[in-house]
Amino acid sequence: MSQADNPPKTVTACVLIIGNEILSGRTQDANLAFLAKGLNEAGIRLREARVVPDDADIIVSTVNEVRRSFDYVFTTGGIGPTHDDITSASIAEAFAVPLIVHPEAKRLLEGHYPPGGLNEARLRMAQVPDGAVLLPNPISRAPGFRIDNVFVLPGVPQIMQAIFSELKHRLQGGAAVLSRSISCTLSEGAIAKDLGELQARYADLEIGSYPYFRRSDFGVTLVIRGTDRERIGAAVEELKTLVRALGGDPQEGQAED
Amino acid sequence: MSQADNPPKTVTACVLIIGNEILSGRTQDANLAFLAKGLNEAGIRLREARVVPDDADIIVSTVNEVRRSFDYVFTTGGIGPTHDDITSASIAEAFAVPLIVHPEAKRLLEGHYPPGGLNEARLRMAQVPDGAVLLPNPISRAPGFRIDNVFVLPGVPQIMQAIFSELKHRLQGGAAVLSRSISCTLSEGAIAKDLGELQARYADLEIGSYPYFRRSDFGVTLVIRGTDRERIGAAVEELKTLVRALGGDPQEGQAED
Numbered sequence: 001m002s003q004a005d006n007p008p009k010t011v012t013a014c015v016l017i018i019g020n021e022i023l024s025g026r027t028q029d030a031n032l033a034f035l036a037k038g039l040n041e042a043g044i045r046l047r048e049a050r051v052v053p054d055d056a057d058i059i060v061s062t063v064n065e066v067r068r069s070f071d072y073v074f075t076t077g078g079i080g081p082t083h084d085d086i087t088s089a090s091i092a093e094a095f096a097v098p099l100i101v102h103p104e105a106k107r108l109l110e111g112h113y114p115p116g117g118l119n120e121a122r123l124r125m126a127q128v129p130d131g132a133v134l135l136p137n138p139i140s141r142a143p144g145f146r147i148d149n150v151f152v153l154p155g156v157p158q159i160m161q162a163i164f165s166e167l168k169h170r171l172q173g174g175a176a177v178l179s180r181s182i183s184c185t186l187s188e189g190a191i192a193k194d195l196g197e198l199q200a201r202y203a204d205l206e207i208g209s210y211p212y213f214r215r216s217d218f219g220v221t222l223v224i225r226g227t228d229r230e231r232i233g234a235a236v237e238e239l240k241t242l243v244r245a246l247g248g249d250p251q252e253g254q255a256e257d
Numbered sequence: 258m259s260q261a262d263n264p265p266k267t268v269t270a271c272v273l274i275i276g277n278e279i280l281s282g283r284t285q286d287a288n289l290a291f292l293a294k295g296l297n298e299a300g301i302r303l304r305e306a307r308v309v310p311d312d313a314d315i316i317v318s319t320v321n322e323v324r325r326s327f328d329y330v331f332t333t334g335g336i337g338p339t340h341d342d343i344t345s346a347s348i349a350e351a352f353a354v355p356l357i358v359h360p361e362a363k364r365l366l367e368g369h370y371p372p373g374g375l376n377e378a379r380l381r382m383a384q385v386p387d388g389a390v391l392l393p394n395p396i397s398r399a400p401g402f403r404i405d406n407v408f409v410l411p412g413v414p415q416i417m418q419a420i421f422s423e424l425k426h427r428l429q430g431g432a433a434v435l436s437r438s439i440s441c442t443l444s445e446g447a448i449a450k451d452l453g454e455l456q457a458r459y460a461d462l463e464i465g466s467y468p469y470f471r472r473s474d475f476g477v478t479l480v481i482r483g484t485d486r487e488r489i490g491a492a493v494e495e496l497k498t499l500v501r502a503l504g505g506d507p508q509e510g511q512a513e514d
Contacts, residue, residue: 020482021465023293024297024434025291026467028287029286030285032308049279113446119449156468192339195339199341225281
């Protein structure tokens with residue numbers, strides 16, 4: 001079988017958001033959508049996300065479940081210097097390896113703080129599970145780390161994004177997911193039947209229907225996703241035709257996913 | 258044992274966000290933080306959230322796992338009229354009951370659309386698992402429903418919020434979680450050691466540390482959560498004292514969770 005005959009491999013990921021502040025509603029998560037888009041660009045399908053509290057037993061069991069079910073796992077949160085930052089220790093426990101002070105991480109932190117500033121609490125940010133590889137932090141604070149297929153990132157969005165942007169290009173993705181979106185002012189209920197039939201004819205693509213409600217009008221945005229640009233193009237043409245047949249005016253938007 | 262001797266019961270919840278559009282990064286979820294705050298007000302602890310794709314097998318297995326692990330489950334998304342709206346059918350499968358057209362839901366929809374407007378696709382929004390109870394939608398579109406401890410809500414935030422606000426007062430919560438927050442311009446690393454010792458002395462409370470970075474300054478917000486107002490007050494006073502001892506100026510914020 002030639003390489004061209006191989007079906008594109010699907011590479012999957014799970015995001016694990018660690019933090020009581022998300023579950024209490026204090027903090028609106030901003031990391032999931034960023035990681036979702038970045039993974040998509042790398043040809044990796046985000047298939048699940050979980051938000052869990054700062055509870056070691058729950059983190060350990062969840063990490064052990066998802067690292068076996070997905071190609072990649074990305075965690076956010078819980079790698080700072082305070083008592084509620086228990087992610088690194090929990091990941092070490094999940095992998096049944098000791099938590100060590102990483103010499104290079106310690107050196108990075110020593111360079112970041114004024115002399116004498118690297119106290120015991122801050123030194124916790126140099127602790128990683130034995131065998132972990134550091135993930136460079138281009139804005140020069142504590143690094144993230146990777147162990148096996150688990151990437152451990154901070155929760156502060158600016159820092160998480162900087163680290164992820166550095167590592168993204170080294171991820172092994174499968175076929176990239178392409179998408180096109182068509183909006184119209186028809187209601188979902190008016191187009192649903194034809195849309196279901198279109199989806200049935202294009203079983204290799206994924207057609208999503210997302211209603212919108214604005215002050216001035218309402219309507220629906222239809223997103224067609226897949227890996228084959230020509231098939232997506234064909235489905236888009238059929239979709240535009242059926243929108244027009246129902247009296248709508250199809251507007252193509254930016255590919256949004 | 259008198260009622261006053263009973264420890265406050267902890268009532269738990271899991272939120273299940275259903276939709277490819279969240280996992281693709283197309284849509285920024287806005288429902289989790291809203292539900293988290295609302296549940297908190299009702300004395301219910303949100304202990305986990307999951308985002309899963311529009312995949313019946315995954316929805317069924319996830320619902321069956323979480324409805325047995327938590328007192329309440331709230332799902333959002335996937336109850337509209339289009340082919341990708343598979344939540345109601347998946348919940349019926351999870352409970353091993355037939356999917357039926359609910360007479361009252363059908364009547365509500367008939368009243369909402371112009372004569373003849375309730376087509377086959379829209380009628381899907383009247384389908385619920387046999388035995389489900391409708392959740393009134395005060396902005397007069399398709400209702401949500403409840404079956405056992407699972408509450409099924411739409412994904413569109415305005416509609417989800419309206420339905421949840423109606424049902425919230427009928428939830429059976431435990432002891433309400435109270436919180437107070439103190440901010441200061443100290444760094445997390447400077448306060449971490451003392452903060453860990455404070456947490457150790459107040460093991461019945463939960464102290465969270467959340468760094469912030471603004472254009473003009475940086476610092477940390479410390480949130481103390483618990484069910485006993487006096488204990489929280491005592492911990493806050495100790496916290497203010499230790500912030501001042503480190504050269505900081507403690508500012509009490511609004512209770513944010």
